[in-house]
Amino acid sequence: MYCNACGATVPDDSMQCPECGAPMRAQARPVSPPMKMKNYLVESIVVTICCCLPFGIAAIVFAAQVNGKLQAGDIAGAQDAANKAKMFCWIGFGIGLLVNLIVIIVQALAVMASSGAQM
Amino acid sequence: MLWVVTGAGAVAACVFLLVFPPGASAYGPVCGFYRLTGLYCPGCGSSRALYQLLHVNVAAAFRCNPFFVLIAPWLVWQYVNWGLRLVGMESLPALRPRSAWALYALAAALTVFAVLRNLPWWPFNLLAPGGP
Numbered sequence: 401m402y403c404n405a406c407g408a409t410v411p412d413d414s415m416q417c418p419e420c421g422a423p424m425r426a427q428a429r430p431v432s433p434p435m436k437m438k439n440y441l442v443e444s445i446v447v448t449i450c451c452c453l454p455f456g457i458a459a460i461v462f463a464a465q466v467n468g469k470l471q472a473g474d475i476a477g478a479q480d481a482a483n484k485a486k487m488f489c490w491i492g493f494g495i496g497l498l499v500n501l502i503v504i505i506v507q508a509l510a511v512m513a514s515s516g517a518q519m
Numbered sequence: 520m521l522w523v524v525t526g527a528g529a530v531a532a533c534v535f536l537l538v539f540p541p542g543a544s545a546y547g548p549v550c551g552f553y554r555l556t557g558l559y560c561p562g563c564g565s566s567r568a569l570y571q572l573l574h575v576n577v578a579a580a581f582r583c584n585p586f587f588v589l590i591a592p593w594l595v596w597q598y599v600n601w602g603l604r605l606v607g608m609e610s611l612p613a614l615r616p617r618s619a620w621a622l623y624a625l626a627a628a629l630t631v632f633a634v635l636r637n638l639p640w641w642p643f644n645l646l647a648p649g650g651p
Contacts, residue, residue: 405617406613406615406617407613407615408613419617420617439615439622441615441616441622442594442597445590445594446594448560448561448562448629449561449562449565449586449587449590450562450565456561456629457626457629457630460622460625460626460629461622461623461626463622464619464620464621464622464623464625464626465619467616467617467618467619467622468619471617471618471619496551496552499551499552499555500550500551501551502551503549503551503554503555504551
């Protein structure tokens with residue numbers, strides 16, 4: 401199976417991940433592809449770079465909480481933090497998209513207005 | 520499918536950046552956050568940095584956005600890893616910080632970076648996109 405915290409391959413009978421020390425859930429022995437706990441770190445950083453600063457930073461903080469809670473064995477808390485990280489990523493993405501669309505539209509209108517005035 | 524679409528989009532964006540230098544051409548879109556606030560966010564200068572990276576000017580890219588230059592290889596790495604996982608391979612190590620404190624430090628460093636690069640004095644103005 402795989403470690404939910406770091407994604408390392410872990411022997412099926414171990415109680416702890418040998419890579420990062422995160423506790424392994426007893427029932428986590430899926431036959432289908434294993435569920436890994438995403439912490440949305442990559443998404444958070446992309447949102448931060450793409451000019452949605454406060455939301456990207458908030459998402460990184462929640463991504464940190466995912467790792468912290470997983471290391472403490474708090475699976476439910478980690479899932480909760482992961483959901484919040486995901487939410488902030490989408491809020492940041494949405495607001496960034498909206499702001500940029502509005503700016504582009506306003507700019508286009510301004511260009512059209514000024515070219516109309518010249519004619 | 521999503522992997523192919525986003526990959527094709529990224530390659531198209533890189534080809535576009537190879538031809539049109541951002542900031543110096545009429546086609547480069549100006550960031551809405553900068554337009555509205557006049558402030559440099561931690562991502563400001565990313566496309567200029569990518570333009571410089573595509574032209575193998577690492578030093579110039581660093582002057583545009585040092586954070587982006589540091590994070591770009593990691594983002595590419597994660598992207599390749601995502602694709603490998605989709606086809607059922609897991610060959611590259613995940614390269615994710617496992618300690619929660621590393622991530623808290625990253626969030627704090629980015630916040631400090633965002634404030635410092637907006638200060639108009641030396642040496643902080645070295646952090647502003649484009650540099651002095």
